[in-house]
Amino acid sequence: MMNEMQILEGSKAVALTVRSCRVDVISAYPITPQTHIVEDLAQMVADGETDAEYIKVESEFSALSALVGASAAGARTYSSTTSQGLALMFEVLFNASGMRLPIVMTTVNRSLSAPLSIWNDQQDSISVRDAGWIQLYAENNQETSDLLPIAYKVAEDKDILLPAMCCMDGFVLTHTFEPVEIPEQSLVDEFLPSYQPKYVLDPKNPLTFGAYADPSIYMEFRYQQHDAMLKAYEKFEEVAKEFEKVFGRKYDLVEEYKIEDAEIVLISMGSIVGTMKDAVDELRKGGEKVGILKIISYRPFPAEKIYEAIKDAKVVVVLEKDVSVGMEGGLLSDIKSFMYNREDRPPIVGFSVGLGGRDVTIGDIKGLVSKVKRAEAEEFEFLNLRREVL
Amino acid sequence: MSLFAQGHTACGGCGMPIAVKLVLGGSGENSIVVSPTGCLEVTSTRYPQSAWGVPWIHSLFENAAAVASGIETALKVKGKKANVLVIGGDGATVDIGIRALSGMFERGHNVTYVCYDNEAYMNTGVQRSGSTPYGASATTSPAGKLSFGEDKPKKDTPAIAAAHGIPYVATASVGYPKDIVKKVKKAQEIVGPKYIQILAPCPTGWRFDGSKTIKLAKLAVETALFPVYEIENGEITKVKKIKERKPVEEYLKLQGRFKHLFKENKDQIEVIQKMADANAEKFGLDG
Numbered sequence: 126m127m128n129e130m131q132i133l134e135g136s137k138a139v140a141l142t143v144r145s146c147r148v149d150v151i152s153a154y155p156i157t158p159q160t161h162i163v164e165d166l167a168q169m170v171a172d173g174e175t176d177a178e179y180i181k182v183e184s185e186f187s188a189l190s191a192l193v194g195a196s197a198a199g200a201r202t203y204s205s206t207t208s209q210g211l212a213l214m215f216e217v218l219f220n221a222s223g224m225r226l227p228i229v230m231t232t233v234n235r236s237l238s239a240p241l242s243i244w245n246d247q248q249d250s251i252s253v254r255d256a257g258w259i260q261l262y263a264e265n266n267q268e269t270s271d272l273l274p275i276a277y278k279v280a281e282d283k284d285i286l287l288p289a290m291c292c293m294d295g296f297v298l299t300h301t302f303e304p305v306e307i308p309e310q311s312l313v314d315e316f317l318p319s320y321q322p323k324y325v326l327d328p329k330n331p332l333t334f335g336a337y338a339d340p341s342i343y344m345e346f347r348y349q350q351h352d353a354m355l356k357a358y359e360k361f362e363e364v365a366k367e368f369e370k371v372f373g374r375k376y377d378l379v380e381e382y383k384i385e386d387a388e389i390v391l392i393s394m395g396s397i398v399g400t401m402k403d404a405v406d407e408l409r410k411g412g413e414k415v416g417i418l419k420i421i422s423y424r425p426f427p428a429e430k431i432y433e434a435i436k437d438a439k440v441v442v443v444l445e446k447d448v449s450v451g452m453e454g455g456l457l458s459d460i461k462s463f464m465y466n467r468e469d470r471p472p473i474v475g476f477s478v479g480l481g482g483r484d485v486t487i488g489d490i491k492g493l494v495s496k497v498k499r500a501e502a503e504e505f506e507f508l509n510l511r512r513e514v515l
Numbered sequence: 516m517s518l519f520a521q522g523h524t525a526c527g528g529c530g531m532p533i534a535v536k537l538v539l540g541g542s543g544e545n546s547i548v549v550s551p552t553g554c555l556e557v558t559s560t561r562y563p564q565s566a567w568g569v570p571w572i573h574s575l576f577e578n579a580a581a582v583a584s585g586i587e588t589a590l591k592v593k594g595k596k597a598n599v600l601v602i603g604g605d606g607a608t609v610d611i612g613i614r615a616l617s618g619m620f621e622r623g624h625n626v627t628y629v630c631y632d633n634e635a636y637m638n639t640g641v642q643r644s645g646s647t648p649y650g651a652s653a654t655t656s657p658a659g660k661l662s663f664g665e666d667k668p669k670k671d672t673p674a675i676a677a678a679h680g681i682p683y684v685a686t687a688s689v690g691y692p693k694d695i696v697k698k699v700k701k702a703q704e705i706v707g708p709k710y711i712q713i714l715a716p717c718p719t720g721w722r723f724d725g726s727k728t729i730k731l732a733k734l735a736v737e738t739a740l741f742p743v744y745e746i747e748n749g750e751i752t753k754v755k756k757i758k759e760r761k762p763v764e765e766y767l768k769l770q771g772r773f774k775h776l777f778k779e780n781k782d783q784i785e786v787i788q789k790m791a792d793a794n795a796e797k798f799g800l801d802g
Binding site: 181191193195200216326335342 | 544547564573575580588592
């Protein structure tokens with residue numbers, strides 16, 4: 126049976142997919158631009174279109190905390206937040222992953238205050254990259270939808286048991302209407318069976334969750350998280366193959382675009398890749414050998430796949446919507462760090478782009494490539510700074 | 516299996532494990548307990564040991580009420596039944612966790628929230644909390660040349676709980692064990708959020724001999740400094756009457772945290788006596 130293609134707002138696509146994942150407990154607090162997702166879910170609960178319960182919490186901190194409890198009690202759980210909300214969750218993020226609870230959350234990417242900005246960049250999720258959560262980034266609304274069941278399946282695997290965040294760019298994806306194929310319920314059920322945790326809060330088998338660890342044992346807990354994240358690399362590949370069999374759409378930790386003979390490889394994550402693809406198409410018409418490596422999975426970090434994709438390039442350019450203040454972009458640092466010990470090491474430069482929602486155009490990408498080609502790009506710089514106001 | 520086993524590492528004479536055993540005695544084995552960070556958590560769950568004979572979870576300091584909300588909701592969705600309780604200290608309850616607690620009350624979760632009130636942050640070294648009483652010397656509200664100790668009255672958390680319109684609020688003291696069991700049992704029969712605040716003397720923080728825990732737990736009630744009562748649906752329905760109310764001095768003089776009041780700050784004892792008098796009048800304790 127064919128799945129139906131619909132024209133949907135990104136938020137709606139997410140909400141419909143969350144429903145199809147048969148989530149038991151939803152807990153969320155409204156924050157722009159995540160609001161449409163949680164409003165849609167609340168409406169589905171109000172209309173009896175899902176068996177899920179929606180906990181109307183008083184803060185993001187409690188949103189994720191409630192899911193810690195619900196997940197430990199055996200429920201499949203979902204939340205969504207962005208920016209300040211994610212920052213408020215910081216403490217719970219580490220707690221959820223340390224307790225190995227496979228909570229799945231849509232992180233709508235938005236910049237962090239100050240100055241206050243409700244617009245898109247990816248500073249929020251990049252800033253919590255060390256929290257022990259799987260992080261997946263979507264380019265378009267089909268991906269925002271598809272990555273959810275994939276995330277649940279990887280997260281809930283008994284060898285992984287890590288929470289996962291599916292990141293989507295605020296407004297750019299959440300508020301944009303695109304054709305999306307929402308998978309049929311029976312197919313989702315086939316792909317994603319109900320969550321059957323081995324350890325739950327149950328009076329018949331009283332277990333202690335969240336004991337404290339002294340220095341003789343704490344590191345082993347952290348190592349196990351690290352090891353599970355490394356294992357999530359292959360688990361993602363395995364689950365993506367199953368997904369392709371059921372739904373016909375192919376995913377990997379990275380996606381290559383016109384990269385085979387590329388002398389310049391652009392690397393980025395999220396919706397900006399769509400613009401980059403258009404720019405590359407135009408550049409290719411002019412004979413420029415430019416390609417793209419899109420990172421879908423930032424954690425687990427696809428180091429080997431990145432290496433294979435860029436080792437023969439003449440130059441690598443990382444574009445990202447974040448900055449580690451006073452250093453460079455987080456993705457740039459990650460890529461440079463694992464490349465350092467490799468033999469084939471093309472030069473790598475990086476740009477912070479589109480912070481606080483500034484538009485990044487096809488022209489911007491082409492200009493940036495041209496600058497790199499002229500060897501005028503700095504090791505790291507901000508794209509399109511308005512120097513006249515500084 | 517004991518619901519709260521021996522071998523925990525609480526100090527000798529600690530009121531907290533007494534409260535915990537009594538609460539579990541009332542709640543029974545079909546219970547799931549959430550505890551915030553604090554003395555209870557660190558003295559009962561050092562990995563790989565655990566004193567708990569009921570399922571127990573600790574997440575963070577300020578989110579126990581939210582975690583309990585999630586557990587209760589998950590049980591509902593899964594069609595399971597268990598008594599969901601929080602057992603947490605006063606710092607986690609009246610200070611850092613009050614947002615989550617307020618949310619849990621307002622949403623009407625069927626959870627019994629028990630605060631063991633030892634009136635300061637004991638786990639970290641006796642720093643003052645919102646529940647520290649007027650005149651007590653704590654390490655962040657110390658008595659000094661210009662200070663008689665904590666200069667604000669104890670936060671009235673039961674009143675804050677009652678203001679949420681929840682069906683059941685009670686106070687209790689480990690000096691009266693049967694009363695605790697009775698109140699927990701009663702709470703479990705009521706659907707909705709319940710709040711029980713139990714005075715649990717702390718020999719280490721209050722600085723008294725660990726053999727005097729029950730005596731002090733009673734004296735706090737007998738002086739009217741810690742009134743014991745029940746509020747059902749916003750109305751005070753029961754108070755523990757005091758036959759012959761004792762002067763606050765009898766309670767204060769046994770504790771190192773109030774020692775300074777008997778030197779340079781005698782006038783503050785009168786202030787505390789007036790607070791006790793006001794409690795007695797407000798709740799009709801005398802008689």
